[in-house]
Amino acid sequence: MGITSGSLFRIGELAKAARISERTIDYYTKLGLISPEKRTLKNYRLYSNETLSTLERINQLKQEKYTLDEIKERLDRWKSVSDDTEMTEKLTKLEIQMKQLERDVKELNPLLSELKPSQAREVLANILPKGAACIESIQILLNHFTSM
Structure with missing residues (x-):
């Protein structure tokens, strides 16, 4: 089943696509990290493809040891800059790479002195x-x- 950019996911489909639990999606929704695009007549939450991209960015930032509060702050900052998903993905990736580079340089300093x-x-x-x-x-x- 291919997913087009206009597709909307029910929570179970989103969880499967993002490889996380429905409970995590509920938690991220309550924290305001993600939000449903709309609701069905039966009150099911529907999430956009952009939400899937946001979940991928959240996962990247979590792997870099950012707290959920720090992640929310960063996502809010990038959203305030631009609604362009591609740009916010690139900014997030750049921020992660710079953080990793900073850690690598700190680890190299004592080794270089030897x-x-x-x-x-x-x-x-x-x-x-x-x-x-x-x-x-x-x-x-x-x-x-x-x-x-």
């Missing part, structure tokens, strides 16, 4: 071009927003 100077130079020579490209990308974003 290297011989020639080894440290070699490591940095391999990392610097990619790091510079990353910094340049962030500068492009910052310049775009500061010029508005």
Whole structure:
């Protein structure tokens, strides 16, 4: 059964598609992390495909050890910026990657200090071009927003 972008899910279908329990969906709905698109005449909640994307982002953020309160804050922040699901997914992914990078750098610092100077130079020579490209990308974003 293919699901098109216009499809609406009943709670059981959403739970199956997101690979989480119906109880978790109820809990996230009560917390305001997700909300039904509409209700049927029999009062069944119907959720959109965007809700499935939001559940995937919630799962990613949970794996990165964000609390549900922090996740709600981030989702609210991205929603206030744009209703574009693709953009909010990319912003969430970027935030997760930056958090992971921050952790990796903290873990590397003590290890780098134990290297011989020639080894440290070699490591940095391999990392610097990619790091510079990353910094340049962030500068492009910052310049775009500061010029508005």
